[in-house]
Amino acid sequence: MSKSKNKIIVIGGGAAGLLAAIVAGRCDAHVTILERNQRVGKKILATGNGRCNLTNMEMDIGHFHGSSPKFAITALQQFNNYQAIEFFEQLGISHKVEERGKVYPFSNQASSVLDVLRHELERLEVETIVEAEVKEIKKNKNGFDVTIKNGDNFFAHKVILATGGKAAPNLGSTGSGYQLAEKLGHRLVEPYPALVQLKLAESFLKQIKGIKIDGEAAIIVHKRPMAQAQGEILFTEYGISGPPIFDLSRTAAQWLHKNKQVWLKVSIITHLSREELAQYILKRFQDNPTKNLVFSFVGFINKQLIPVLLKQAGIRDINKKVAEVTSAEREKILDILQDWQFEVIGTNTWTAAQVTAGGVDVRDINPQTMESKIVPGLYFAGEIMDIDGDCGGYNLQWAWSSGYAAGRNAVLA
Structure with missing residues (x-):
């Protein structure tokens, strides 16, 4: 088809939708983006703490989750992390690689990523209509009729549904695409927040809020x-946060949804074995036998954390001399330092979540093309599907990869 005849509507102007629109536009399709917000790409601006964690050099399917994570393999191969980097380099985004393989724009500005994407849309003459919330998609013999909230109708030969999930509703993610997909016959895996802080049951959290440790969690x-995961862990007023906790939150939420009791194990001291730690603490006690117990850990453990740790170890008198500490009490201290367990009572809300777990069931989607197996000509891209990634650029890579596959195949199929 010529550009004037091959009409594609992309519903949703987030990362996946923008990539799909660009790829389809480069294939000479006439592309229209319908975005419910006042501007496209709002969520891109918030990614990577405003720096936009574009992708990750350590790309592996083990970093992706869902009812069937292997569904993502083909799309990730069609447009991999190296191709994503090259794509953005060609648009003008120089990149740099930081710890854990995270890739960022050299400018450290998420806004620069959105700027070049919007510039490319303009170059390709992709029509972008904002404040256009889609209320209905109807399949007909020639393609699709798409109706937005104000009653306007649009025709397209193909539709790409890239409305995102429910995470960060303040940035426009309302889960509206789920209803559109369900009305067209698609099944839904119940969505829940992922890459989010965990709520804990303990009453002492206010005493240790703001404390950061480098540790391990499970x-x-x-x-x-x-x-399990490791890295910087942050105690909060309601529970616990930090990159390792974000990575674990999906697993916690998954089991909580099954009404199972979930525990979080935190190891504060990870560079020593239990035996080495036992010997080290004993030496500290022996070197200064007249010190009181709570003061004996100053210089080794965060001062604000020490009294809470000792009380959690079951020691009533935390001010007694270290010479009076029994071997059984030392063992309990070791347990807390390397096996401190908290009951997880929930996750933070959708507003705090970075991504959605669950979504449109991928069993009804062709993994090669992102086309619906139920409605020919309907394609999916990004977070709307039951695929989510770990913290560190994996979710944006899924957006780029699935957007590429959907945009390309919507034109070529």
Whole structure:
């Protein structure tokens, strides 16, 4: 088809929708983006703390989740992390690689990523209509009729549904695409917040809020570790946060949704084995036998954390001399330092979540093309599907990859 005849509507102007629109536009399609917000790409501006974590150099399917994570493999191969970097380099985004393989714009500005994407849309003459909330998609013999909230109708030969999930509703993610997909016959895996802080049951959290540690954490269910991560952990007034917690939050939420009791294990001291730690603490005690217990850990443990740790170890008199500490009490201190367990009672809300777990069931989508198996000509891209990634650029890579596959195949199929 010529550009004037091959009409594609992309519903949603987030990362996946913008990439899909650009790819389709480069294939000479006439592309229209319908975006419910006042501008496209609002969520892109918030990614990577405003720096936009474009992708990750350590790309592996193990970093992706869902009812069937392997569904993502083909799209990730069609447009991989190296191709994503090259794509943005060609648009003008120089990149740099930081810890854990995270890739950022050299400018450290998420706004620069959105700027070049919008510039490319303009170059390709992609029509962008904002404040255009889609209320209905109807399939007909020639294609689709798409109706927006104000009653305006649009025709397209193909439709790409890239409305995102429910995370960060303040940035426009309302889950509206789920209803559109369900009305067209698609099944939904119940969505829940992921990459989000965890709420804990303990009453002492206000005493230690704001404390950061470099440690390890694990989700425990039925006394078995279900997932683990390490890095900077932050205690908050309501629970716990930080990159490792974000990575574990999906597993925690998954089990909580099954009404299982979920525990979080935190290891504060990770560079020593239990035996080495036991010997080290004993030496500290022996070197200064007249110090009181709470003061004996100053210089080793965050001062604000020490009294809470000792009380959690079951020691009533935290001011007694270290010479009076029994071997059984030392063992309890070791347990807290390397196996401190908290009951997880929930996650923070959708407003705090970075991504959605769950979504449109991928069993009804062709992994090669992102086309619906139920409605020919309907394609999916990004977070709307039941695929989500770890913290560190994996969710944006999924947006780029699935957007590329949907945009390309919507034109070529």
